[in-house]
Amino acid sequence: xxxxxxxxxxxxxxxxxxxxxxxxxxxxxxxxxxxxxxxxxxxxxxxxxxxxxxxxxxxxxxxxxxxxxxxxxxxxxxxxxxxxxxxxxxxxxxxxxxxxxxxxxxxxxxxxxxxxxxxxxxxxxxxxxxxxxxxxxxxxxxxxxxxxxxxxxxxxxxxxxxxxxxxxxxxxxxxxxxxxxxxxxxxxxxxxxxxxxxxxxxxxxxxxxxxxxxxxxxxxxxxxxxxxxxxxxxxxxxxxxxxxxxxxxxxxxxxxxxxxxxxxxxxxxxxxxxxxxxxxxxxxxxxxxxxxxxxxxxxxxxxxxxxxxxxxxxxxxxxxxxxxxxxxxxxxxxxxxxxxxxxxxxxxxxxxxxxxxxxxxxxxxxxxxxxxxxxxx
Amino acid sequence: xxxxxxxxxxxxxxxxxxxxxxxxxxxxxxxxxxxxxxxxxxxxxxxxxxxxxxxxxxxxxxxxxxxxxxxxxxxxxxxxxxxxxxxxxxxxxxxxxxxxxxxxxxxxxxxxxxxxxxxxxxxxxxxxxxxxxxxxxxxxxxxxxxxxxxxxxxxxxxxxxxxxxxxxxxxxxxxxxxxxxxxxxxxxxxxxxxxxxxxxxxxxxxxxxxxxxxxxxxxxxxxxxxxxxxxxxxxxxxxxxxxxxxxxxxxxxxxxxxxxxxxxxxxxxxxxxxxxxxxxxxxxxxxxxxxxxxxxxxxxxxxxxxxxxxxxxxxxxxxxxxxxxxxxxxxxxxxxxxxxxxxxxxxxxxxxxxxxxxxxxxxxxxxxxxxxxxxxxxxxxxxxxxxxxxxxxxxxxxxxxxxxxxxxxxxxxxxxxxxxxxxxxxxxxxxxxxxxxxxxxxxxxxxxxxxxxxxxxxxxxxxxxxxxxxxxxxxxxxxxxxxxxxxxxxxxxxxxxxxxxxxxxxxxxxxxxxxxxxxxxxxxxxx
Numbered sequence: 001x002x003x004x005x006x007x008x009x010x011x012x013x014x015x016x017x018x019x020x021x022x023x024x025x026x027x028x029x030x031x032x033x034x035x036x037x038x039x040x041x042x043x044x045x046x047x048x049x050x051x052x053x054x055x056x057x058x059x060x061x062x063x064x065x066x067x068x069x070x071x072x073x074x075x076x077x078x079x080x081x082x083x084x085x086x087x088x089x090x091x092x093x094x095x096x097x098x099x100x101x102x103x104x105x106x107x108x109x110x111x112x113x114x115x116x117x118x119x120x121x122x123x124x125x126x127x128x129x130x131x132x133x134x135x136x137x138x139x140x141x142x143x144x145x146x147x148x149x150x151x152x153x154x155x156x157x158x159x160x161x162x163x164x165x166x167x168x169x170x171x172x173x174x175x176x177x178x179x180x181x182x183x184x185x186x187x188x189x190x191x192x193x194x195x196x197x198x199x200x201x202x203x204x205x206x207x208x209x210x211x212x213x214x215x216x217x218x219x220x221x222x223x224x225x226x227x228x229x230x231x232x233x234x235x236x237x238x239x240x241x242x243x244x245x246x247x248x249x250x251x252x253x254x255x256x257x258x259x260x261x262x263x264x265x266x267x268x269x270x271x272x273x274x275x276x277x278x279x280x281x282x283x284x285x286x287x288x289x290x291x292x293x294x295x296x297x298x299x300x301x302x303x304x305x306x307x308x309x310x311x312x313x314x315x316x317x318x319x320x321x322x323x324x325x326x327x328x329x330x331x332x333x334x335x336x337x338x339x340x341x342x343x344x345x346x347x348x349x350x351x352x353x354x355x356x357x358x359x360x361x362x363x364x365x366x367x368x369x370x371x372x373x374x375x376x377x
Numbered sequence: 378x379x380x381x382x383x384x385x386x387x388x389x390x391x392x393x394x395x396x397x398x399x400x401x402x403x404x405x406x407x408x409x410x411x412x413x414x415x416x417x418x419x420x421x422x423x424x425x426x427x428x429x430x431x432x433x434x435x436x437x438x439x440x441x442x443x444x445x446x447x448x449x450x451x452x453x454x455x456x457x458x459x460x461x462x463x464x465x466x467x468x469x470x471x472x473x474x475x476x477x478x479x480x481x482x483x484x485x486x487x488x489x490x491x492x493x494x495x496x497x498x499x500x501x502x503x504x505x506x507x508x509x510x511x512x513x514x515x516x517x518x519x520x521x522x523x524x525x526x527x528x529x530x531x532x533x534x535x536x537x538x539x540x541x542x543x544x545x546x547x548x549x550x551x552x553x554x555x556x557x558x559x560x561x562x563x564x565x566x567x568x569x570x571x572x573x574x575x576x577x578x579x580x581x582x583x584x585x586x587x588x589x590x591x592x593x594x595x596x597x598x599x600x601x602x603x604x605x606x607x608x609x610x611x612x613x614x615x616x617x618x619x620x621x622x623x624x625x626x627x628x629x630x631x632x633x634x635x636x637x638x639x640x641x642x643x644x645x646x647x648x649x650x651x652x653x654x655x656x657x658x659x660x661x662x663x664x665x666x667x668x669x670x671x672x673x674x675x676x677x678x679x680x681x682x683x684x685x686x687x688x689x690x691x692x693x694x695x696x697x698x699x700x701x702x703x704x705x706x707x708x709x710x711x712x713x714x715x716x717x718x719x720x721x722x723x724x725x726x727x728x729x730x731x732x733x734x735x736x737x738x739x740x741x742x743x744x745x746x747x748x749x750x751x752x753x754x755x756x757x758x759x760x761x762x763x764x765x766x767x768x769x770x771x772x773x774x775x776x777x778x779x780x781x782x783x784x785x786x787x788x789x790x791x792x793x794x795x796x797x798x799x800x801x802x803x804x805x806x807x808x809x810x811x812x813x814x815x816x817x818x819x820x821x822x823x824x825x826x827x828x829x830x831x832x833x834x835x836x837x838x839x840x841x842x843x844x845x846x847x848x849x850x851x852x853x854x855x856x857x858x859x860x861x862x863x864x865x866x867x868x869x870x871x872x873x874x875x876x877x878x879x880x881x882x883x884x885x886x887x888x889x890x891x892x893x894x895x896x897x898x899x900x901x902x903x904x
């Protein structure tokens with residue numbers, strides 16, 4: 001079974017090579033080149049990329065042609081006699097100056113594109129703060145008071161052992177970022193823990209998010225559509241599993257989406273004021289745990305010895321509830337345990353703490369209400 | 378004869394016997410051999426990690442290893458190949474060749490030479506032992522960016538730090554030895570501008586090593602104090618800056634990549650004239666180009682950091698400085714090509730590897746030019762395009778030159794010719810495989826695949842599978858190389874003293890094959 005599947009992939013790969021050789025190289029399934037993107041900058045970058053690429057091709061072909069000529073015609077087996085010419089200052093100067101002129105020709109458009117690329121500050125319509133968190137992204141529309149976290153979709157997590165046929169595998173999120181077209185969006189990047197890098201090729205943005213610092217970039221998206229990207233800077237074991245999905249929509253749809261997000265936030269706030277039952281908290285806690293905690297502490301709470309502590313039988317998860325709340329809400333400085341108050345709602349926090357105290361063989365039996373989290377913040 | 382004069386006669390000091398010969402040796406050839414075998418063992422070790430990486434990436438989904446272990450593999454692969462395989466192999470070649478090329482009996486500082494080698498097995502044993510520790514080996518990439526390598530790193534990181542310190546001490550001692558040997562022990566008449574280019578490139582490389590290995594030592598020491606002694610060099614919460622780590626690392630790291638390629642330029646500059654039977658076109662411009670590359674190497678580190686939020690003036694400076702590197706590099710390639718022009722070429726295995734070097738190093742150099750253009754680098758950065766680029770310059774560049782050097786000088790070392798048929802099979806097998814391995818990675822990078830990911834989206838599946846197949850084939854080819862090495866050491870057609878029809882240089886013209894244990898007891902006359 002596995003063998004036949006492997007053989008199938010092998011044939012697919014061979015077919016890929018053959019189609020590359022004999023068919024149009026622009027064939028969509030086998031993307032060979034950089035995307036042209038949907039922003040003015042991405043188009044400029046694509047053009048610049050193609051200019052430099054063709055210069056490289058011309059230089060390469062010229063060098064290899066001279067080499068090939070010598071290899072073919074100036075070979076001993078054809079009776080070639082070696083000449084003895086060497087050292088010519090004139091020639092050395094020519095092949096120093098000529099490349100220099102080519103480089104200047106490259107540097108001029110490169111400089112103007114770079115200046116454009118770095119002009120994030122002027123006339124921004126929307127300010128969006130993007131925070132990298134191991135291993136998800138937090139988006140904060142600072143002018144709208146809308147904030148949410150976007151992480152790898154469950155549909156991708158479910159098929160990680162055998163993803164064939166899963167459309168957008170590893171490129172799907174639970175909550176996509178929605179942005180309006182034809183507006184200048186200024187992105188402000190920072191990080192909660194290690195360095196991440198927010199990369200969406202079609203938007204021509206790749207910018208590191210650095211803990212303690214803010215970097216910026218910008219985009220004007222010109223076409224409605226869904227654009228996917230990934231984290232580009234190694235950020236730990238989940239580095240390959242924190243995709244980005246941007247849905248570019250019209251201004252009207254964007255406003256509708258914002259209103260929905262605000263209503264959602266109000267509902268979450270209202271939920272925090274209610275008393276929750278043990279069953280509801282544990283059920284919700286399990287979902288929250290799998291999305292936020294399982295990456296380090298493991299699906300069974302076993303952790304990874306020497307790196308991430310186990311929760312099963314841990315002194316924190318079975319001890320004083322106040323200390324447990326404090327650890328989850330405020331994190332542990334100097335370790336990978338981050339402060340989840342910036343990432344989760346009161347209900348989520350209460351649920352996940354209750355879940356941890358009453359799962360993996362832990363049976364403390366107490367529960368934490370959202371109101372306790374509100375007080376602990 | 379008095380006792381004093383017999384002592385001056387070193388002819389009777391042959392190699393020692395058994396294991397103690399290798400542990401106590403101060404002979405440049407023995408130490409060169411140790412370095413080369415060590416490098417080969419590390420090549421296979423680092424290569425086996427690469428096989429794990431390519432096996433996991435053979436198809437989408439997680440089949441063989443967990444992401445954390447995958448990251449340990451990419452980290453160890455990089456560290457072992459850079460510090461364990463390529464650098465020691467060049468030091469081994471320097472040990473074997475420098476005294477023979479400049480007409481000296483041995484290296485200038487033989488006891489330090491012994492020590493600088495014997496540090497390495499301990500350093501790498503320590504580094505590799507982290508794979509068996511609780512929490513696993515370092516998993517933050519060979520570039521070990523903070524804070525992933527400080528606050529968020531496994532406990533074994535301290536072993537890594539100590540290992541890097543040891544490697545640094547070894548490299549610095551090796552560099553001092555090279556400089557002392559070249560500056561003090563040249564035969565009468567061998568002025569600096571008559572030295573073979575391999576000697577020149579190694580002299581410049583040694584200065585680069587002296588300049589930057591202490592910087593690396595500083596970086597890992599700051600990591601250590603951040604981890605254990607409450608400092609905050611790289612922690613913004615304590616007033617430090619994670620990006621400063623990258624500045625320090627790449628101030629070491631960029632000269633480091635030239636440390637791994639300049640000696641290669643020297644090797645190719647020896648091989649091409651021999652098999653073209655024509656002198657190198659521009660000797661002095663090759664020397665100046667090497668020196669220019671070395672000086673520029675200190676001014677371009679920022680091109681690894683175009684996405685870190687550098688001010689635009691900094692980006693412009695590093696872009697201009699970086700694309701300037703292509704000028705002296707171009708001068709080198711043009712000189713090699715012009716040397717071939719109207720020569721009388723033959724294509725023995727060393728020449729094949731040297732020609733392979735020129736073609737594929739040029740491909741890597743041109744993609745390097747593309748990467749140097751700052752605005753587009755924001756799209757290439759941290760993708761498989763970069764992976765393809767640096768493997769073209771390090772595998773088909775540095776490693777190919779080392780293999781070429783082996784085939785070129787092994788008859789002089791052992792007195793035996795290698796099998797030409799097997800050598801040619803090795804070349805074609807490696808060259809086809811390595812291009813199947815790395816060429817598709819350009820496409821993967823441009824299409825949007827980030828590097829250092831254990832699993833990928835489905836549109837990257839075909840090229841990854843092709844790349845993996847190339848990887849396995851390339852790995853096997855180097856096991857075949859091991860067979861050729863052993864076969865050549867054990868026996869083979871007797872090599873003549875000149876070895877190659879067009880060979881020049883003291884090692885071929887003034888020494889028999891195999892070369893005597895102490896290369897030159899009386900210095901040769903250089904005209």
